[in-house]
Amino acid sequence: MNDTVPPPEVIYVDTHKVACNGGGGALGHPLVYIELGAEGTAECGYCDRKFVHKDHAHEYHDPSPRPEGEH
Incomplete structure (x- = not known):
């Protein structure tokens, strides 16, 4: 049984330090x-x-892949 919950969103970046505000606004x-x-x-x-x-994107397996064009 897999208890891992997939992340709601995957963002590919080209830096090793990122900033996140959850998308801003009320949410x-x-x-x-x-x-x-x-x-x-x-x-x-x-x-989450x-x-x-981006240099590791080929190594990352998205646990919840979406059909091509859905991002």
């Missing part, structure tokens, strides 16, 4: 800065967005 959260780990990925502790460095 956002405080601005936080997140360091991508050695694996080139990190998740926001507030909104998954950040993946």
